Amino acid sequence: MTIEPTLSVLTAKDFSSDQEIRWCPGCGDYSILAQMKKVLPTLGVPPEKTVFISGIGCSSRFPYYVNTYGIHSIHGRAPGVATGLKASRPDLSVWVITGDGDALSIGGNHLMHAIRRNIDLNIILFNNRIYGLTKGQYSPTSILGQVTKSTPMGAIDNPLHPLSVAIGCEATFVARSIDVNIKHLTMVLKRAAEHKGTSFVEVYQNCNVFNDGAFDYATGRDTKAETTLELEHGKPLIFGKNRDKGIRLNGMHPEIVSLNDGISEDDLLFHDEQADEPTLAYLLCRMRNPDFPEPIGVFRAVDAPRYDESLNNQITEARRVRGKGDLQKLFNAGETWMVE
């Protein structure tokens, strides 16, 4: 006898596992986990229909800490595992938890292909711009010149920008949030869950042991209003402590303008997350500190065919046209002969 959980009474507690959490005290991952547990009960999906799949790295311990089904897989391969699961079990809600090294270095190929297939996964990339679990080597998102255990004279390779990669792969849902921006992160996770197709979310996450303060500019009480910009669909791009600055397009280039100089909100760039062309989203993701405030929120959310759905539609269609497969008919079809 199974007891169906009543969805209406699900709480964060229903999604808490009994495992001891082993992230370093002060790690940004705690906040992301807490917001996820807040969001999950609101989605109308019971724990048994939810699966978290991760690769390797600090972030990839995440599945152990939620009371759903989960696989803590191998380095970089979570999108592959998740693709097989979602393609064969479209009834499940499948999340991929990954990090900057896991997703963009060893697993870059899988990330790229999961996104371009637009398979219905929610991919959450914890970006701390460092290898934490292996104790402090630079990652593919570490900034140029960053001094780490493996780059004593500074990193000499250009970093990857997760959202640029996602948009380059024609992602249908692209968003960014910040570990400590609790309300915003909750909103973004919920939007990601609700999107059909691959949802790609970059979360700025502080590694307080090996790369502490990497995102101080975006989280500091005094600086964040100037260094980040909250995107809202259909709204002009405005930021600043006094909300008196905006982004205006000058040809193909964004520029910061002051709303006090006779420039009105109507002159500003208006955000359109549903634009057919990803050009605007790409332009936004190239706005980087310290030259620009870094946008957070949903960059892009468009509808497109999903791999899992198309795969299963082909099966339905094949059955409609040819009838359900019959093994004996298959074996006996074509050229055969009888030995008496």
Next chain:
Amino acid sequence: MATYTRNPQEGERLNPKPVLELNAATVRFCGDSGDGMQLAGTQLTNTSALAGNDIATFPDFPAEIRAPTGTKAGVSGFQIRFANSEIFTPGDQVDALIAMNPAALVTNLPDLVSGGILILNSDAFNAKGLEQAGYLQNPIEDGSLIGYQVFPIEMTRLTRLAVDGLGLGVKESDRCRNFYAMGLTFWLYGRSLEPTLRYIDEKFGKHPSIAEANRRALHAGYNYGDTTDAMVSRYSVQKASLHTGLYRNITGNQALAWGLVSAAERSGCELFYGSYPITPASDILHELVKLKNFGVRTFQAEDEIAAITSAIGAAFGGALGATASSGPGIALKAEAMGLAVMTELPVLIINVQRGGPSTGLPTKTEQSDLMQAMFGRNGECPLPVIAARSPADCFDVVHEAWRIAARYMTPVMLLSDGYIANGAEPWKIPDVNSLPAWQVTHPIGLSNGHGFLPYDRDERLSRPWAIPGTPGLMHRIGGLEKQDITGNVCYDADNHQHMVNVRANKIAGIARDIPLQEVQGPDHGRLLVVSWGGTYGACATAVQLMQVNGGSVAHAHLRYLNPFPANLGELLQRYDRVLIPELNRGQLRMLIRAEFLVDAVGLNKVQGKPFAVREVVQKIEEMLGSD
């Protein structure tokens, strides 16, 4: 069901030539890789099968799709043996060789039996063609082919004449040449043209002029044989007395694909197949994509790693997750195989072996991945290994691999090879209702997820296959060491020792669940030949030949390589000596010596080619004679 009836052939009424009865014949078509030799061979195969012969084939083609025309690198061949009794190999030597150009002649002539039939497209023996093949003089004219029955035929000119008036260009006309060669060969062995005419209708129905040209070329070749004075006799191979039943022709890769679909259906699972294109395994994917109406989900992944990890994901969800590749691709899957071993999920991993190491010989066969199958992973990482012995056997082996995987919650490695994959033989079509059937079971839910023990084991040491969607059984698995019973992450020293042992014991215990090893021949004696995989045919034939001649020799062909059958060690002791022929440098021999301390002798060849029966016979004679 289309049973074959022989229609009167054109020309038969005219001037019938004497027909010589043969027990078996081996024919090889060879030419440029663009000459359609694979098609010619396939058509003769199907026609011979429909005529009731037992057949065995050996397609042999270069890795290059189109090497420069006329070069030795571009020679493609297809060998078929048809017989009036049961056969296990496509033959050591060729009775009739059809060579479409000098390069094909020079590379294939060594395999033609002395006095054999040699049909040549003489139009291709021009200065350029001869030079490309390295001939200083035209072998048709310089007497070097004395000792063979040589038939130089202007196939290019005669084919062009046959298709004249259909409005085809020179290139298109010349593309019909293989049908001319087929027609002539079919005449030589008294084969019906009907199956090939049906094939032409199906294949070229939408291009009436091409279809007609191919028909005309086929008839022209046939009629040439009938009317030319050069060919004085033809041959006939009567039906073989196979077990009664309905038969069809099947290749190894097709049998693997059908076996996967059948095993999934008979066990109540959905089939998910993740794969990345690689020679010689890709045809499995090509077969499976045709079967979407069976609910088959195929996923052409971005790489070998995603191919297997997607299968692991599907297995977690309750599907029959399968992937296939060849050596280099299997190497890439190694880490994920370890994950499947650690998470104890049933996944089928098929290795259609080819020549290695590295990219090696993509289109040639070898058995050199046995050690990779056994040990090619980090850590103590045992998994069951079983091998198919022939194209038709692939079907049964998939069923068995899946039975072991699901009953023991383990990935299983299934070994095939390029020779089996592309080779064809008659397959007795099974009654679907008689195929192995057993229902895969998943535990059902509890009230909450905290009481479920994903690594609690049954008497087989197998853990429960709880799948997402089941309330109350939520659990997390992964590649980190598991605590016994709970499956929680655990770094405890004693627990690790225990879990390594449990995983090893689980696989070793499968020996209790597989058949005892059988032996063909005396149950004790002077020599036991032990083989595995695609060398079955050559070894079985060689041992039978020696037994007929009174040799004290028996044959044990292993399907189960890990674990070995429970009686294997005892069995090996009953013979004075043990011979293990392999297409590698002695990998099974190393395992047998390590496991049983038996001083086995190897017969080892790595030339990208299967064993010739005579090579095995020779070794057996040497060993029996040296005692």
